[in-house]
Amino acid sequence: MTFKPQLRVPATYMRGGTSKGVFFNLSSLPEAAQVPGEARDRLLLRVIGSPDPYAKQTDGMGGATSSTSKTVILSKSEKADHDVDYLFGQVAIDKPFIDWSGNCGNLTAAVGAFAISNGLVDASRIPENGIAVVRIWQANIEKTIIAHVPMANGEVQESGDFELDGVTFPAAEVVVEFIDPADGDADMFPSGNLVDQLEVPEIGTFDVTMINAGIPTLFFRAEDLGYTGVELQEAINGDDAALARFEQIRAYGAVKMGLIEHIDEAKVRQHTPKIAFVCGAKAYTASSGKAISQQDIDLSVRALSMGKLHHAMMGTAAVAIATAAAIPGTLVNLAAGGGERNSVTFGHPSGTLKVGAEAEQVSGRWLAKKAVMSRSARVVMEGHVRVPQEQI
Known part of the structure; x- marks a missing residue:
């Protein structure tokens, strides 16, 4: 049997908060994976190394925990007054399944940095030094998130002295605002009761x-x-x-x-x-x-x-x-x-x-x-x- 060469897909492995994930620019994915569906899920499952009956994800980029079995797809936003569209996939470790039903708040902290570094944010909105305000459309839950990303000499500043429990080393602080975080189509408390x-x-x-x-x-x-x-x-x-x-x-x-x-x-x-x-x-x-x-x-x-x-x-x-x-x-x-x-x-x-x-x-x-x-x-x-x- 003749085997085809492996696909080479541009990707970035990023830590955001206390999570890690593989980030993709939507336009860099194979054409069949640029739209939701089976082809996209198969690709991302294989990238992460799932499903793995050994629960180790040894043959992929996943870290065999819920915090490290994650994928992110970003694209220039088609939404008015937003810079980037952010789609998150939580990859099951032992099942051939990706859950697209929610957001990852930790990886949100890395979205702004990736978007700036990959040309998804208009240059006029990025200061040479200071704080870049990146307007994120969270596509899974259809909500706006604002990331305040530090800049130094025209580049994203990643190093710093901000310490976050659950992360070993200090880094630059990224302030994240979740705007109107409740479900806009239903009561924040589904039953109407606090308890x-x-x-x-x-x-x-x-x-x-x-x-x-x-x-x-x-x-x-x-x-x-x-x-x-x-x-x-x-x-x-x-x-x-x-x-x-x-x-x-x-x-x-x-x-x-x-x-x-x-x-x-x-x-x-x-x-x-x-x-x-x-x-x-x-x-x-x-x-x-x-x-x-x-x-x-x-x-x-x-x-x-x-x-x-x-x-x-x-x-x-x-x-x-x-x-x-x-x-x-x-x-x-x-x-x-x-x-x-x-x-x-x-x-x-x-x-x-x-x-x-x-x-x-x-x-x-x-x-x-x-x-x-x-x-x-x-x-x-x-x-x-x-x-x-x-x-x-």
Whole structure:
């Protein structure tokens, strides 16, 4: 049998926040992959190295975690008053599946830098020195995001002294604003309630705050689920029974949020909704060995992504945390001490993160105006990714 040479596809491997992914300019993809569909998914699955029954993604660019099994496609925006269109794909590790249902808030921090460096932002909008304001259209969720990208001598500044828990080395700070982060076509709280009860057969009935801001998220009290709220990854990710329980709860929550009609559909919607649990401020030791004191934080939050406890916090879930914390009466707000607030510092397995949000109640309905957080980003490698043609 004669085998064809591998495809060479221009690509950039980037870290954004506490995630990594393979970034593509839409025009650089093979023609069949420039439109949504099976050809695109096959290509990106092979790039990342999925599906992998060994769950290692050894033969691809993926890092075998939900934070490192990601792809991004960018193009010059066709949307008025926007610079770049941003499409995100969460790649399953052990299944031939890419979830296009949500955003990655962490990789959003790298979108502006890639767009500037690849000529997707009009040169007149890029200062020689200072801050470039990149207007991003998030195509998965149809929302506007503003990235404030530092510039030095006409180039994106990646190095700096901004430290982000969950990332080993300091870098330049990128401020990201998520404008109107809630679902514009539905209530931010799908049921209209700040707290609901979720009944999960054979597991229990739990209080839950269901919010669609940043990403659809289910928030529970840690104690209701049998946890302290300051667990690290090994306490949950090594417990198959616990992970199966979380997934069952998430599936029933997805139905209650109206995201799916039957729990079986959750198997092909792994990226959303997220499931998280909260508790009040407690001292703990982060995964890096850093001591987090009760005075350092307002509350602690643990969240699962793609079936595993996240090593830090997903950026989109941080938007949900900020927004829920700003609304008196949600489980997140109550865990933080209740009352009105426009920012919150929460503990996660890798350390702490401060996020801000503005929310208002109009005619009895809560609206999110924006959420803000600081991240960092940098290019790890750029060039071409190679893909065996026979396998796509």
